[in-house]
Amino acid sequence: MIRFDAVSKNYPNGTTAVDDLSLELAEGGITVLVGPSGCGKTTTLRMVNRMVEPTAGTVSLRGRDIRDVAAPELRRGIGYVIQHAGLFPHRTVLDNIATVPLLLGWGRKKARARAAELLELVGLPAGMAKRYPYQLSGGQQQRVGVARALGADPPVLLMDEPFSAVDPIVRAELQTELIRLQKELRKTIVFVTHDIDEAIKLGDNIAVFRTGGRLAQFDSPERLLADPADDFVAGFVGQDRGIRRLSFVDAAELPLREGRVLSAATPVARARAVDEPWVLVVDGDRRPLGWAAVGGLPDEGTLADAVLAPLGHTFSLAGDSARAALDAALLSPSRLAVGVDAQGKVVGVADAYELSAATSGPEKDGPSTSAAPSGEVGKQGPPVHEAGEKR
Numbered sequence: 001m002i003r004f005d006a007v008s009k010n011y012p013n014g015t016t017a018v019d020d021l022s023l024e025l026a027e028g029g030i031t032v033l034v035g036p037s038g039c040g041k042t043t044t045l046r047m048v049n050r051m052v053e054p055t056a057g058t059v060s061l062r063g064r065d066i067r068d069v070a071a072p073e074l075r076r077g078i079g080y081v082i083q084h085a086g087l088f089p090h091r092t093v094l095d096n097i098a099t100v101p102l103l104l105g106w107g108r109k110k111a112r113a114r115a116a117e118l119l120e121l122v123g124l125p126a127g128m129a130k131r132y133p134y135q136l137s138g139g140q141q142q143r144v145g146v147a148r149a150l151g152a153d154p155p156v157l158l159m160d161e162p163f164s165a166v167d168p169i170v171r172a173e174l175q176t177e178l179i180r181l182q183k184e185l186r187k188t189i190v191f192v193t194h195d196i197d198e199a200i201k202l203g204d205n206i207a208v209f210r211t212g213g214r215l216a217q218f219d220s221p222e223r224l225l226a227d228p229a230d231d232f233v234a235g236f237v238g239q240d241r242g243i244r245r246l247s248f249v250d251a252a253e254l255p256l257r258e259g260r261v262l263s264a265a266t267p268v269a270r271a272r273a274v275d276e277p278w279v280l281v282v283d284g285d286r287r288p289l290g291w292a293a294v295g296g297l298p299d300e301g302t303l304a305d306a307v308l309a310p311l312g313h314t315f316s317l318a319g320d321s322a323r324a325a326l327d328a329a330l331l332s333p334s335r336l337a338v339g340v341d342a343q344g345k346v347v348g349v350a351d352a353y354e355l356s357a358a359t360s361g362p363e364k365d366g367p368s369t370s371a372a373p374s375g376e377v378g379k380q381g382p383p384v385h386e387a388g389e390k391r
């Protein structure tokens with residue numbers, strides 16, 4: 001766990017880069033520092049590995065004041081990834097990745113074996129090992145940068161706008177890759193970005209800074225979207241936060257109706273009795289076949305005789321979010337979304353209005369239950385801000 005206690009950084013020219021920051025970053029989670037240019041994100045990050053020394057206050061790592069640890073020793077436990085990867089141009093990919101193990105005196109063979117392992121871990125083919133950085137794309141270089149930072153398996157990873165220099169598609173791939181890696185590695189990651197969407201996608205917790213190096217809000221992405229602390233945070237989070245909040249609501253929690261789901265063997269008279277403009281027709285196994293417009297049903301027979309409108313997308317109750325459900329409803333001819341279980345069998349349907357009610361989600365003023373890091377907080381000295389707390 002990384003903790004900032006009343007930390008400030010003032011430069012001799014009078015700039016306050018970070019102003020009285022108290023913050024506790026959860027172990028094994030991704031904390032994103034986000035905010036407009038010049039708000040002190042990089043300075044905050046660099047105070048963790050002593051590239052920048054605070055003017056006031058204390059930074060501690062797992063309960064130990066980092067000033068008590070010699071900088072080289074401290075940095076052995078902290079990987080560092082920067083924009084443009086910062087690879088050594090005259091060294092091969094493999095030697096770049098092996099840099100830290102070699103510095104630690106692992107011996108060439110062991111260091112290279114570790115580097116080959118890491119190359120695979122970050123999703124690059126073994127054939128790239130002998131290339132030089134200029135022979136790689138920007139996205140591949142960033143992957144090598146991540147592999148190099150993981151060289152000595154450090155528990156902490158500092159990432160300073162690592163994906164900012166690549167195009168949006170590669171950037172999305174790298175973000176997904178980082179989420180995959182993190183599931184496996186459980187590092188304590190501090191990630192700087194000025195992109196709120198990246199912050200929301202990656203962060204277990206997000207610290208939003210305002211100009212002048214002041215913390216505006218520290219919260220989980222869900223809470224940030226649901227309850228921004230003030231107009232600055234609301235403006236920074238963006239206009240469509242209502243829709244984006246739905247990404248954090250599990251589709252399994254949505255209210256579904258079963259009455260509008262009828263088997264193909266149902267007589268049309270019974271379908272009319274449902275008194276809804278559309279019914280969903282399913283087969284004997286509850287697999288969806290399509291939509292029947294009740295006004296257009298034949299006079300007699302069963303729903304098997306009806307002309308069905310195409311089903312559109314379904315959403316899965318075993319893994320999708322409410323956002324996928326709302327999308328399915330908006331694209332459906334019936335404006336209803338079809339929820340299926342892991343086997344693809346229909347559980348029920350929900351309309352767009354009911355789905356949008358899911359945005360009323362978590363309580364407005366209570367503390368976050370999903371992401372607040374635990375630990376000894378605020379026992380002495382100034383209050384330390386945990387995720388979920390309003391400033």
Ligand SMILES: Nc1ncnc2c1ncn2[C@@H]1O[C@H](COP(=O)(O)OP(=O)(O)OP(=O)(O)O)[C@@H](O)[C@H]1O
Pocket residue numbers: 011012013015016017018035036037038039040041042043044194
């Ligand atoms: N060595 C320095 N001397 C004087 N001022 C500095 C120094 N380093 C940073 N600053 C100032 O401190 C403030 C915070 O800088 P920092 O790089 O931490 O911001 P940032 O939020 O990471 O910005 P960006 O998103 O543009 O990278 C800025 O006003 C910057 O100009």
